[in-house]
Amino acid sequence: MAVANAVLMAHRLLRPKLAAAGQVVDATAGNGRDTLFLAENTPNEAVVWAFDIQQQALTKTKQLLTKQLLIDKVRLVLDSHANILSYLHQPVDAVMFNLGYLPGGDRQINTCPDTTIKAITYSLQLLAVGGLMTIAAYPGYEHGRQECQSVQEYLASLKQETFAIACWSMVNQRNNPPVLYIIEKMKEQTD
Numbered sequence: 724m725a726v727a728n729a730v731l732m733a734h735r736l737l738r739p740k741l742a743a744a745g746q747v748v749d750a751t752a753g754n755g756r757d758t759l760f761l762a763e764n765t766p767n768e769a770v771v772w773a774f775d776i777q778q779q780a781l782t783k784t785k786q787l788l789t790k791q792l793l794i795d796k797v798r799l800v801l802d803s804h805a806n807i808l809s810y811l812h813q814p815v816d817a818v819m820f821n822l823g824y825l826p827g828g829d830r831q832i833n834t835c836p837d838t839t840i841k842a843i844t845y846s847l848q849l850l851a852v853g854g855l856m857t858i859a860a861y862p863g864y865e866h867g868r869q870e871c872q873s874v875q876e877y878l879a880s881l882k883q884e885t886f887a888i889a890c891w892s893m894v895n896q897r898n899n900p901p902v903l904y905i906i907e908k909m910k911e912q913t914d
């Protein structure tokens with residue numbers, strides 16, 4: 724299908740960037756499917772960082788990546804993505820955010836606007852010039868709607884000389900379908 728969902732669109736947009744990537748980030752590991760995507764599409768020597776605040780999510784991610792024989796290139800971090808600068812000190816080529824709650828897990832444990840915006844801000848500092856960030860947001864429920872709005876407002880405030888930012892969503896789906904934000908760093912940030 725040419726028209727996919729937000730996460731598949733993110734994968735399609737990121738894939739060409741990953742072929743020569745050295746270091747990439749899954750900011751919300753969840754069940755590990757995006758971590759697996761990043762591990763499968765980066766060079767053998769690349770490092771894939773995967774953050775989540777739930778041990779359950781990292782356990783699932785570890786199991787999936789181990790089964791696919793890709794766990795050696797993955798660094799699992801049980802911490803908030805808002806603390807990314809405590810772990811990464813070198814530029815990254817791609818960052819994925821897939822907001823919301825763990826599918827099949829506790830729906831009360833959600834990404835939150837405050838920490839999400841912090842994590843986006845710090846991740847954009849780490850992003851290499853020419854690097855890509857994708858953010859899948861879910862405005863179909865109240866918490867997700869507020870978070871999506873915060874993300875949109877924050878991204879709209881970023882300088883167009885520094886970042887090219889677009890958003891994608893289905894236009895004929897009911898109930899506020901997911902939104903995918905795509906951010907490309909055009910040049911180093913000066914402020």
Ligand SMILES: C[S@@+](CC[C@H](N)C(=O)[O-])C[C@H]1O[C@@H](n2cnc3c(N)ncnc32)[C@H](O)[C@@H]1O
Nearest residue numbers: 751752753754755756757775776803804825834
């Ligand atoms: C929609 S799921 C991610 C789906 C995942 N990428 C996959 O492929 O299965 C969102 C995840 O974000 C995690 N999360 C929530 N707040 C977080 C935070 N501050 N830092 C890192 N992860 C967080 C949740 O625990 C949940 O597992």
